[in-house]
Amino acid sequence: MMKRVVYLCLVCSVLLACSPDELSVCSPDGNTCVTFSLNDDGAPRYAVSKNGKAVLISSPMGLKTERMDLTRDFTIMNSTRATHDETWETVWGEERTIRDQHEELTVMLRHTSGYKLHIVFRVFDDGIAFRYSSPDRSEMTIVDEATSYCFAEEPHVWSIPWRTEYYEGLWTKQLLSQIDTVCSPVTIEMADGSYAFLHEAALTDYPAQNLFADGSTLRTYLTPWKDEEAKDMEAKVYVRGRLNTPWRLLVLTPTLPDLVASRIMLNLNEPCAIEDTEWIRPMKFIGIWWGMHIKTMTWEAGPKHGATTANMERYLRFANKHGFDAVLAEGWNLGWEDWKSFDFTTPYPDWDMDHLSRFADSIGVAIVGHNETGGNAASYEQDLDSIYRYHAKHGIHVIKTGYVAPIIRTMDGLQWNKGQSGVRHYRKVIETAAKYHIMIDNHEPVMPTGLSRTYPNLVSQEGVRGQEWNAWSTDGGSPCEHVTVLPYTRIMAGPVDYTPGVFHFENPIIPTTRVHSTLMNQLGLFVCFYSPLQMACDLPEHYMEHPDAFRFIEHVPCDWERSILVDGTIGDFCIFARQGRGTDDWYVGGITDDEAREAVVPLGMLDSDKTYRVTLYEDAPNADWFAHPYAHNIKEMTVTAADTLHVRMAPGGGFAAEINPVQ
Ligand code: NOJ
Ligand code: CA
Numbered sequence: 001m002m003k004r005v006v007y008l009c010l011v012c013s014v015l016l017a018c019s020p021d022e023l024s025v026c027s028p029d030g031n032t033c034v035t036f037s038l039n040d041d042g043a044p045r046y047a048v049s050k051n052g053k054a055v056l057i058s059s060p061m062g063l064k065t066e067r068m069d070l071t072r073d074f075t076i077m078n079s080t081r082a083t084h085d086e087t088w089e090t091v092w093g094e095e096r097t098i099r100d101q102h103e104e105l106t107v108m109l110r111h112t113s114g115y116k117l118h119i120v121f122r123v124f125d126d127g128i129a130f131r132y133s134s135p136d137r138s139e140m141t142i143v144d145e146a147t148s149y150c151f152a153e154e155p156h157v158w159s160i161p162w163r164t165e166y167y168e169g170l171w172t173k174q175l176l177s178q179i180d181t182v183c184s185p186v187t188i189e190m191a192d193g194s195y196a197f198l199h200e201a202a203l204t205d206y207p208a209q210n211l212f213a214d215g216s217t218l219r220t221y222l223t224p225w226k227d228e229e230a231k232d233m234e235a236k237v238y239v240r241g242r243l244n245t246p247w248r249l250l251v252l253t254p255t256l257p258d259l260v261a262s263r264i265m266l267n268l269n270e271p272c273a274i275e276d277t278e279w280i281r282p283m284k285f286i287g288i289w290w291g292m293h294i295k296t297m298t299w300e301a302g303p304k305h306g307a308t309t310a311n312m313e314r315y316l317r318f319a320n321k322h323g324f325d326a327v328l329a330e331g332w333n334l335g336w337e338d339w340k341s342f343d344f345t346t347p348y349p350d351w352d353m354d355h356l357s358r359f360a361d362s363i364g365v366a367i368v369g370h371n372e373t374g375g376n377a378a379s380y381e382q383d384l385d386s387i388y389r390y391h392a393k394h395g396i397h398v399i400k401t402g403y404v405a406p407i408i409r410t411m412d413g414l415q416w417n418k419g420q421s422g423v424r425h426y427r428k429v430i431e432t433a434a435k436y437h438i439m440i441d442n443h444e445p446v447m448p449t450g451l452s453r454t455y456p457n458l459v460s461q462e463g464v465r466g467q468e469w470n471a472w473s474t475d476g477g478s479p480c481e482h483v484t485v486l487p488y489t490r491i492m493a494g495p496v497d498y499t500p501g502v503f504h505f506e507n508p509i510i511p512t513t514r515v516h517s518t519l520m521n522q523l524g525l526f527v528c529f530y531s532p533l534q535m536a537c538d539l540p541e542h543y544m545e546h547p548d549a550f551r552f553i554e555h556v557p558c559d560w561e562r563s564i565l566v567d568g569t570i571g572d573f574c575i576f577a578r579q580g581r582g583t584d585d586w587y588v589g590g591i592t593d594d595e596a597r598e599a600v601v602p603l604g605m606l607d608s609d610k611t612y613r614v615t616l617y618e619d620a621p622n623a624d625w626f627a628h629p630y631a632h633n634i635k636e637m638t639v640t641a642a643d644t645l646h647v648r649m650a651p652g653g654g655f656a657a658e659i660n661p662v663q
Pocket of ligand 1 (some may be wrong): 445468
């Protein structure tokens, strides 16, 4: 029997080698299929269908290097197939286990130049992916990637422009043909009411992809190595050795809950490369942070200096009292006067590192370090070992990194942070940090692509217009809608360090700017926005203005057994239910845009043998983000899996619920 299978495969391969015919591969459930072909010019093409209906029609593929046009003049030499079904356990995540079930087809092409190009397709029940690789070792410079997505019917696309500084923009929805060049990922509302998410996975030594419209086709624009200022936009990728690009990924699902539940991106990344992961643990923390953004404190030393020994002691005590794992301190080290010459191992004179690290340790609260590089990636990289040795010596095992550059969009004043050099830098940081058992929370990052499966010490990233904008943005703060877009767009790419939890909305120093949200919406964010490093961002004294509501933040975990999108529409509202990892406790969070809505939450996910106590934190009937943002009620009730919660969310509002089994 075994022999016969092998024989059949060989026959297939030989047949395929001699025929210009199509090659197809379908998902394990048979519903999602990819068809590969070469056209008359020997140009590779692929098409995608779902449930027998075309999603992508014949779409170009391939690469252009300085010397070779690898978009045509190919012949098929061979092909192989593989079936894969494995369930793996996450170190941290939105759920404990993830199933990776797919069919794989590798098409082996030979170019007229002699270059061998392999295209590896993987087809899952909820989407498709492919990557280019080569068995040949070569030195070449890629100047363009031809990968295109020709949609059978023109969809609507949620995106941000590709030049958005650090991805900190407001997402908009447009017909595909109307978009300009945009960042990856994009979230797509298909013409038939289904959904798609287009991104990449396993970006390790290549530039981030961007996408641009050409009719109803999306085409790839690779981030150039250099910025325009360096007047060299041609080179995109320097390949030294074997080519192995990131995966091109298209998730396709009938509903939004299915889209959000897709784990293809993580499955396409390599398994965990860190043997002992005991030291990697999700953390909820507070920080000496919001004060600098609302300008009541400064990063640099002076009369309003935030990161002083006394202040940090106060924050550490508060964290200890309220059950937080850690405290972040920004502005503790020299260099904030000009944001250029940062010194990561020398504190300001009013910060006693030895004392604070001993004190933090004695009360069981960790310190989250902060390395703002001002975009000087090269000099940071040079000193990584000594910087991390210093932090580890002081018991600091989480570092928030930052790359706010004087010349916007660039690293070292020349290179794009999402170009190949930036991608390499960020990976070097993660790998080096792992040696010192340091977790990384990367601000001004390259967009996540699931690398945290391989390096789970990359615990969170920014790459979002986060809460800080509500402190100082000249446009007055993000509109209510913004937070209802992010779970379906940016956060699909990975954990987000948005920093929820503002409890005091008046901003005396910048009165024209404020958080467009009710207090309950801020609570809902802790469940809707996934981050295993979750910072409750406001000042301790502001939390004490609403200690009853603060209780939810004290209780909510940031690592999960299971996660379910209960209901939502992109840009309108979002309701998540998540089960705390290793517990029977559930947490539900809801957020809405500037429209009031009724949230309907069937509790069917609860254990049907149990009775639960619900603590519900909801907007009061008169609540509204503008006029009555603090108005809320807290209710207790008993429920079973047969019940449904009905909760009214105010304009700009939301809710949170903690659901504990009754002992
Ligand atoms: C921008 C980061 O996003 C923010 O969190 C940080 O406080 C500042 N840079 C200073 O590094
Ligand atoms: Ca930022």
